[in-house]
Amino acid sequence: MQEEKKNPKNPVWSFFSSVRLTLALLIIIALAAVIGTVVPQQEAAGESLQKLPPALAGIVKFLQVTDLYHSPWFLLLMGLLTVNLVVCSLNRLPVSLRLYRRRPGPDRPGLYDALPPDRVLEAEGGVEAEADRMERALRKTLGNVERKQGDQAVWLAAHRGAWSYFGVYAVHAGVLVIILGAVIGSILGFDGHVNIPEGGSVDAIELRGGKGEMKLGFEVRCDDFDVEFYDSGMPKLYRSDLSFMKGGEIRARGVLMVNHPLEFEGIRFYQSTYGAVPGEAVLVITGKGQRTVRRARQGERFDIEGGKAQVEILRIEGNLMRMGPAVKIGVREGDRALSFWVFKFIDAIEEQNPGITRQVPQFNAGLYRPYRFGLEGIETSFYTGLKVNRDPGVPVVGTGAFLLVAGFLLTFFSSHRQIFVRVDRRNGKTRVSVAGQSSRDPAKLDRAVARAVRIYRGEAS
């Protein structure tokens, strides 16, 4: 790199050290980002893509517009900006270092020639005494003071805020560190989703972007899920009570709410969604003078007829063919197998469609004689939808953001202020001339000069 800096004609280096490139990249990235907000992205893109003519869809797929922010060409643009930022900063760093180190002498010719009258003061004391007084005043206003002794005069140089030359590097470093954090997160982190039914537990999550399943290395159980609403119907609270378990033993418990994630073994859980699923069906079985109530989930089996026959819940539907809750039952007795639907509102259905249970044996809940099945209801149960991730890039991104803001403050609110003073004799009197120089903020320098003069005169402290 040292080689390249010495040779400014190196085409690669000069290409990347151009601010025009920066401006072009900023605009191009902005335009690309606009496209990404208009075209549906990722999961949402599938449907819209099918509506396009095949040729256009081909182009969209080729350019990966539907996953624009992760497409190679967008990452390339970000990469170019990163290189551009690094090269520009390295290119300008020597200039800033020189400015930071440079201390122009307070005895330069011409420095005190064009001062306004209020910057040239007359004093009663001798040159040395007045210079001492001014030195103390400068020390109070700007801090660092240097003194130069001449034959007939004394010069003072004071300065403050030389660090401000580096503010812009802090800003750029901040941006680079944020990008670095994003890269770390995308390589070392993961991001997924899992639904846990109330009372149920999981030990794996679904990774985002169809990357398959990932084992957590522990179990998460949803002990309880609650959703509360305001009177207006707006949601008020989503809350999951979770237990984290290893080897069947509870290691930690916690309450998960929106804005209040939980962490276990470095993996973070966020309340993301929830939903209702049909839970247990409540069946009433009558026959042989008996009436029994059974609760069962989909896929569950139980015995009937003293163990001679087996009943299986094949399906549970909250609303089958707009005829209300229904459960599909399978009965097996030896080689004989039957299956039929049991409706909750069977009486109303028969009233509207007389004879339906005879015409459609599948709808006859009395098919397994002499028993008759009835459905009292289906209890809905909730599942909680959790986002699960680990992102080791987050602290890095945070550091970058801090650098960025600190850099802004240095760049825009501080400036290198320098005050130069000459104390000499003129027409039999001691003369104090005050000159100043600012890297950015002349108004702030003027205030510093005015304060130094007031302190020197004893009007302020």
Added chain:
Amino acid sequence: MNTKMLGWATVIYLVAMAFYLIRLLREDEYWGKLATGTALFGLALHTAGIAVRWWESHQMGLGHAPLANFYESMIFFSWAIMLLYLVMEWRIGSRVIGPFVTPVAFLSMAYASLSPDEATRIQPLIPALQSNWLTSHVVTCFMGYGAFAIAFGLGVLFFARRFFSGKENPAKGPTGPFPDEGAVEELIYHSTIMGFIFLSLGIITGSVWANFARGAYWSWDPKETWSLITWLIYATLLHARLVRGWRGKRVAVMAIAGFASVLFTYLGVNYLDSLHSYLM
């Protein structure tokens, strides 16, 4: 109560805007003082309105800063513009920007007052908004928007000045009641810096919040993306001016284009499918 106060503040801003215009056309500082006084009174009433709204939300047992829906955000946007403008007027000692900035504040208030009744009512917070980051995120974002609105007003002033002074004025001397081009452009630059810092803080606070709420500090959600687009536009302006030496017309054009992006970030994104859609 609070909506009535805010309604009156809207009317007062309209009056202040008229006074600023009269001052500009008649070049009479009497009207200028009247305009400033009216604007200050409007801002005081506006501030009181927001405070009362906050207090009323506590009375209702909801207790959140009035920054939680679209209506409240418009009210705060206008408040930020007026506050920043009046501070600026005091610092630079000139009222010439008034006629170009007060309309933005007035329009924001007027548009808010057109909201349907249920939107102006104080509403409880949905779970996603129940966070301590709500206030700092909204305040920083809208202070940024406010500063950009002032830069926009200055951009319009820049071109109004050229329009009234006939052809381009190479001498860049004062033209009638307007300050010279260099001074206007300098003010655009300073407002942009202010807006840029606030927007950056707004994006950062939003990212911190999103990291708690959604488990990702950045999701390329349209609102996030548009805030980045806005940030990139103003970053371009700052670099073009600081390093490439852009001045005058180009900077004014960028300030106006940047504000268009601000408005789209704020309003237009609601028409896209966004995680921020609860603000509609």
